[in-house]
Amino acid sequence: MTKRLKLVDILALGFMTFAFFLGAGNIIFPPQAGMLAGDHYTAAMIGFLITAVGLPLIGIIAVAVAGGGWKGLTRDLPTGVATLMAVLIFIIIGPAFAAPRAGLVAYEIGFKPFLSAPGQLELGAFSVVFFAVAMFFSLSQGKLIDTIGKFLTPLLFAALAILAIAVIINPQGDVVAAQGSYVENALTTGFLEGYNTMDTFAALMFGMLIVDVIRKKGIEDNKATCMYLIYAGIIAAAGLAFVYVSLFYLGSTASVVAQGTQNGGEIMAAYVDALFGPVGQMILAAIIGLACLTTVIGLVSACADYFSSLTSWTYRRWVVVVATVCAVVANVGLKQLIAISIPVLFALYPVAIALIGLTFIRRWLPNPALGYRLVLGVALLFSLLDAAKVMGADMSAFSFLPLFDVGMAWLLPTLVAMGVAKFVGSRANALAEA
Template identity: 80%
Template sequence: MTFAFFLGAGNIIFPPQAGFLAGDHTFSAMLGFLTTAVGLPLIGIIAVAVAGGGWKGLTRDLPTSVATLMAVLIFIIIGPAFAAPRAGLVAYEMGFKPFLTDAGQWELSLFSVVFFAVAMFFSLSQGKLIDTIGKLLTPALFAALVVLAIAVVVNPQGDVAPAQGAYVDQAFATGFLEGYNTMDTFAALMFGMLIVDVIRKKGITSDAKTCQYLIYAGVIAATGLAFVYVSLFYLGATATGVAAGAANGGAILSAYVMALFGPAGQIILSAIIILACLTTVIGLVSACADYFSTLVKVSYRQWVVILSVACAIVANVGLTQLIAISVPVLFALYPVAIALIALTFLRRFMPNPALAYRVVLGVSLVFALLDAAKVAGMDMSVLKALPLFNFGMAWLLPTVIATVAVRFAPAQKGESSHA
């Protein structure tokens, strides 16, 4: 179930594009991508387990209002604003549109309604998520991906070409930043709570056992994701013969599968895409509804309906526009999520955890906003002297310095550092 929740639209369309552009630097780019798209989500799931299985545990040293605002922003990003509608759009563009001769806005609107209605139906049965996703949809999805991976290795459709663009000189860093697009570090923090609820509904009440199963789920998901990413990177790197001039990862994947399997390949690809996007949307809608129902007096089931309708509406914006809007937001908030995960493991070494969280998260946000402004197209050349600014990671060094500095802060009165 956890693997299926993570494996969505971005996880399938971004690796082929990165492999295609990285070319003979694919290995370095792939390592960078795996760091942010597999390593960080796994560490995020473990952080949720270590913190006691919820957002309150992760943010216990922050003011309640700040912690709640952070959670709401992340849920809006991975829910109705970006990730869930993007999954619906990718399902339409790659899983349904190729079978239409003259697709327009009407077809997209109709597909959005049906797709998010199906996601809503599965999300309503909150206690049965492991049974419906883990036992039914995931095996079908994984079987289709294994078939594709074997075919790519056995019959690659081209030679590996020279690296292009930023991948020529900055393969690892570019792959690292590309991993942001999966949004899985955000998702890990939020899915963790949902997985804990599902585990508890299975009769597991012990905190130690819940933590153990949560880590198991994270490791299984990370292993599955790594397998998918490595095969899709290799697919992209060997796609020069069939996808020259392709505009995005979706086009590369479609051209490759058509070359491998012919018209039947489109059916295989459609099954992969629609299943992957559907399971992710179910996870996102469920996680958002689960959290929002604890904030206001609106039930989980009512939130599922509200969020599903919102996602269907936003999905009609169009894929290109949605990705363009989401990238600066990711650059602003991803470093804060990374810093929060790091602090979860370092908290016991901090003399004053409340001060540490405020300072480190504040520093990471300020410098991440500079990176976000650059990505949004603002002229930030005056700041190019900042370390790693040209790599899109101006936040990293200041955040590390802040983390080291708060280690030597005065102890918090009336509280042990091991509280």
């Protein structure tokens, strides 16, 4: 008899999946995008939801379909290439961008609003203390942080739900006109903005953890595992979508109370202060500060665990190194860190998307090894053009490429490569047999 999960177990699994993705980037980017999108925020929000909700959840399902986690996803690639991809992803979601960004969000929302004249000294001091605490919990590998997490995510969601209701009932301004690229290309700009959450990378690396939770509940059948994973995905998607929609609307009505702000963290802080005053600001600061801390602990631990498996260094040594690098990187400031990360995400996100797509069409590829090399190579080549353009290089010679003007030159060539892979592989097999 096939074991089934109870409804309460399915809901718990969905809430855990939601908690996996609700981090710093999920909170700071929607307000910023909503503010810039203005009266085009609906189209921008749809684009954002595709990359910030849809792709990560599809990525988790891809991990389950592939079987074996990262090794299953990349089994048709050379071992060295697969390892390099994993290292780059862990660096991105760890010490280079995601972990320092979480610390900076904690600073922007949880500490900076209470300072009279915040500067580099205050940011430096906060970074040292914040990442020292994260390092301590990562080294101890105790259960305290798990206990905090069980109460923290519901509290964070409840706080965001209260904020969403307050924004709808009492918006702090009118929706103004769209700005920048949101004027003409709101949908694609929102799509690209969703890269910043980095959740597709996280899904590829941590999706198997969710599968393990299902397995530990006694579910061994692959079809049942995928089914429950989809259920959990729908629940998590609903929660994330609710958060994003409300924060997009918050940003679109924040032009009055958030004048002069430079990032989503400052927009959130200004809006909460306008709605609830200092008390509300303190409560939100505490909850988001703890949420960012648990996120950093998870990222530092995951990076240290993976890097220790590749080198002779111990887990504890890697924790110290990763946490120290995070503290140093965090001192560049939130706005600067986001600016630095954008070209990297433009270069590598399409490759992750292509890898997810290949997982679902692999069964139809007569030569998966050749197909994976072709498709991922094309995705990387054209995504590098988009990344170079974002960095400010003169790429006008490639303006003839479809969707190049909106930063998605990789899309059509990658789709074409997927189609070609089937026929090229078939021919290669026929020649080999002859």
